[in-house]
Amino acid sequence: MTQLPIRKVLSTLRGCNVQFLLSGGQACVLYGGTSFTADTDILVVASAANLDALRAALHELHGELAYVPPLEADFLNRGHACHFHCRHPETANHRLDIMSVLRGCDPFPLLWARRTTIELPELGEVNALGLPDLVQSKKTQRDKDWVHIRRLVDVDYAGRKSEAEEADILWWLEELRSPRYLIELVARRPGLVPRVGTRPWLAEVSALSVEAIEAALHEEERLERAADRAYWAPLLEELERLRHGRRPNQ
Numbered sequence: 533m534t535q536l537p538i539r540k541v542l543s544t545l546r547g548c549n550v551q552f553l554l555s556g557g558q559a560c561v562l563y564g565g566t567s568f569t570a571d572t573d574i575l576v577v578a579s580a581a582n583l584d585a586l587r588a589a590l591h592e593l594h595g596e597l598a599y600v601p602p603l604e605a606d607f608l609n610r611g612h613a614c615h616f617h618c619r620h621p622e623t624a625n626h627r628l629d630i631m632s633v634l635r636g637c638d639p640f641p642l643l644w645a646r647r648t649t650i651e652l653p654e655l656g657e658v659n660a661l662g663l664p665d666l667v668q669s670k671k672t673q674r675d676k677d678w679v680h681i682r683r684l685v686d687v688d689y690a691g692r693k694s695e696a697e698e699a700d701i702l703w704w705l706e707e708l709r710s711p712r713y714l715i716e717l718v719a720r721r722p723g724l725v726p727r728v729g730t731r732p733w734l735a736e737v738s739a740l741s742v743e744a745i746e747a748a749l750h751e752e753e754r755l756e757r758a759a760d761r762a763y764w765a766p767l768l769e770e771l772e773r774l775r776h777g778r779r780p781n782q
Contacts, residue, residue: 537626539655541572541593541618546656548589552576553640553647554660555669556629557680562650562660565684571627575661577640578605578632586630594619598627600774608632611767634669635763663688667707671756673764678753682709689713698724706730711745 538558545552556573560566576582583605589595590603595616601607603614614630632640646662661669667684670677685707692700701721705728708714718725718737725734733740733748740748 537618537623538572540620540622541626541628542652542658543655544589544592545574545586546658548585548592550576550585550589551582551644552586552659553643554658555631555634555666559660559666560670560680560684562648562658563663563666563684564687565680571629573629573631575631575634575640575643576608577644578608580605590616590618590628592620593623593628595628600771603630605632611635611763612771635760636671637665637668664703664707671760673757673760678709681707686710686713689717693717702727705734709749711742711749714745 542554552574553576554562554572555575556571557566557569558572561569576586583603587603593616595618597603598615598617601612601614603616608614608630609632611633612631616628616630618626618628634643637643643661643665644659646665647659648662649657649659652658660666663684667681670681670684685704686709689704689708690713693704696704701717701724704717705714705721705724708717714734714737718734725737728734731748731752733745737745
């Protein structure tokens with residue numbers, strides 16, 4: 533997690549007083565959802581002062597805009613991502629992806645209030661999306677994100693199930709994607725199942741085959757992928773206009 537390019541990027545953001553939350557693959561690494569990712573994703577508050585701090589950090593990192601759109605609050609607040617290649621000698625052309633809004637997630641101030649602060653060797657404290665928010669943010673149309681979701685929730689459940697509070701159990705019932713863990717948890721805490729309105733099939737999970745549970749989970753995934761495609765469709769159209777030199781509404 534703290535190999536040189538990533539450490540340089542994060543330390544520069546901190547040194548320039550950028551208010552950011554680590555998200556994407558690097559946050560998944562911190563929570564044990566994956567072992568490697570090639571770039572860094574951050575979520576920022578798109579205030580004028582914070583964007584000025586971010587531009588200062590990008591200047592120090594020799595950041596070059598990789599794609600449209602430019603780094604402007606208007607684009608960030610509508611859900612776009614801004615992508616930069618960091619050309620500083622210590623960053624090895626590491627890519628930094630910046631967003632301010634995540635589909636299906638709360639606004640930045642609420643995500644910030646629920647953040648997880650992690651102490652990293654040779655770097656210090658780094659703020660990351662809280663695990664439930666990270667899982668929600670990964671419900672995209674990309675295959676790898678669903679692999680990450682399953683791993684993230686599995687690791688959390690396996691590591692904390694013996695000391696969990698009720699809120700943890702309810703979240704696992706809503707988000708676990710491994711049939712064996714779902715069967716185990718429903719058997720242990722059947723009284724909480726009626727409170728999970730997003731998965732009515734949980735009430736019958738003990739009588740369902742693994743294949744039937746997988747089918748229900750696949751349908752959840754299909755619906756989220758479709759919602760993500762619908763969300764991104766107008767944003768992608770706008771990017772095409774920008775690539776051809778036309779600003780929004782032109």
